Amino acid sequence: MxxxxxxxxxxxxxxxxxxxxxxxxxxxxxxxxxxxxxxxxxxxxxxxxxxxxxxxxxxxxxxxxxxxxxxxxxxxxPTAELKVPRNRATVMLTVDVSESMAATDVAPSRLAAAQQAAKSFVDKLTPGVNLGLVSFAGSATVLVSPTNDREQVRQGIDALKLSQGTATGEAIAAAVQAVQSFGKLISGVDGPPPARIVLMSDGKENTPADLNAERGAFTQARAAKAAQMPVSAISFGTSGGSITQDGQSTPVPVDEVSMRQIAALSGGDFYRAQDAGQLQQVYGTLAEQIGYETKQADxxxxxxxxxxxxxxxxxxxxxxxxxxxx
Structure with a gap:
């Protein structure tokens, strides 16, 4: 006991x-x-x-x-710590779909492995968590606003398509705005529910190139912290990744430094996943952390x-x- x-x-x-x-x-x-x-x-x-x-x-x-x-x-x-499912929380799953996600250093590809792991994350979340989906490359798109309908999110994950550019800051900003809009609709006596952004990316932002610019990743990470939305940043891929463009192989090494900094600036956590199994474990850990809270119980x-x-x-x-x- x-x-x-x-x-x-x-x-x-x-x-x-x-x-x-x-x-x-x-x-x-x-x-x-x-x-x-x-x-x-x-x-x-x-x-x-x-x-x-x-x-x-x-x-x-x-x-x-x-x-x-x-x-x-x-x-x-006597009292003890007891893990109970959250009855209210909002999570924005934010997935990188830049061209570097076509790299096959993670079989069958970074994007395909990310999609599979993301759907596993969706299945493991407790019913009290409202989940939304953002995809980003050169710009960010809210594919699914926060909802408890898991099938919508699964369909959104299956529909992810590669595109050019990596606008990580835009993705964080879009996630924050989606959560805030949703919070106004369901805010109760205790205010809006706690929120978190789960950001999965393999590369460094290049739109804009300056991560401290107004719409840069570091600036938006600070804004997320101010909005009380910590970012759980997942760096996915290996240093040996590459993609083939116009018959030429282009290296696309994973960028852990900026992802680690984004997590730190937002008050969130950083995770590293170099293969599909590790990514599944990371998402499993996040589902446990997000879906449950520890309370003092009789x-x-x-x-x-x-x-x-x-x-x-x-x-x-x-x-x-x-x-x-x-």
């Missing part, structure tokens, strides 16, 4: 009474032995007194004391059950060993 605290620890004062009962029981045993030795003819006692169990007769009161300790812990209100039930069962065991042992209640 892993406990994180107690809601009402003052109940532990009852353990003083439990300890007093234990000491009282030991005192009564000692007094009984002393009185027996003082006032009884031991030679006659062996012949007329019924045979009494030995140490077994102490089992019922010992179990009773243990039961009282367990029930006292239950009264103190953990007294198990202590109460153990206490009650131990008390019943004490009664049963007393009837079997001493033919009386403890």
């Amino acid at each position: 892993s406990l994180t605290g107690f809601a009402d620890p003052l109940w532990f004062l009852l353990l003083i009474l439990v300890a007093a009962l234990g000491l009282g029981y030991l005192w009564m045993l000692r007094r009984r032995r002393r009185d027996t030795a003082r006032y009884t003819d031991l030679s006659m006692l062996d012949r007329v007194a019924p045979v009494r169990p030995g140490w077994q007769r102490h089992v019922p009161p010992a179990l009773l004391l243990v039961a009282l300790v367990l029930l006292t812990v239950a009264l103190a209100g 953990a007294s039930r198990s202590w109460l059950v153990l206490g009650a069962l131990t008390a019943l065991a004490s009664v049963a042992a007393a009837l079997l060993l001493t033919q009386r209640l403890p």
Whole structure:
């Protein structure tokens, strides 16, 4: 049992009474032995007194004391961390479809592997998460606004097509705007639900070339942080990737540096995936982090059950060993 605290620890004062009962029981045993030795003819006692169990007769009161300790812990209100599905959250899945995603360093291609892993991510998300989809190359497009209809997102992922350019900043900006628009529609008493951007890309932004420009990736990462939308950045691919254009092979090495910086500037996390299996693992981790939250929950039930069962065991042992209640 892993406990994180107690809601009402003052109940532990009852353990003083439990300890007093234990000491009282030991005192009564000692007094009984002393009185027996003082006032009884031991030679006659062996012949007329019924045979009494030995140490077994102490089992019922010992179990009773243990039961009282367990029930006292239950009264103190033990708490534990419990992972529960989120009932409200928004995620924008943002996928790079630039031409470098045609590289086959990840079989069958970076894009095909990314599509498969992304659909696995969609399937693993809990129902309380609204999911949207953004694709980006030279510009960004919101393919699916945040929704709990997973089939729409799957169809959007299947429809991803390669294009020229890499406008990572535009993609982050589009994701932020989509979340904010959606948040205005469903905002309740507690405000809009928590949001996150999951950004998967293999290359460095080139539209614009300056990542600190107004629409650059670093600038938009800072804007995402200001909007309380951390970016989980996934760098996908290897340093040896290449694509063939006009009969010539063009290197398209993965760019981890800028992706790591985007995650840091937004207050999010950075992940590296060099093959389809690693990408699946990353998406699985994100689905677990995003779909569940840790809460302090009441953990007294198990202590109460153990206490009650131990008390019943004490009664049963007393009837079997001493033919009386403890």
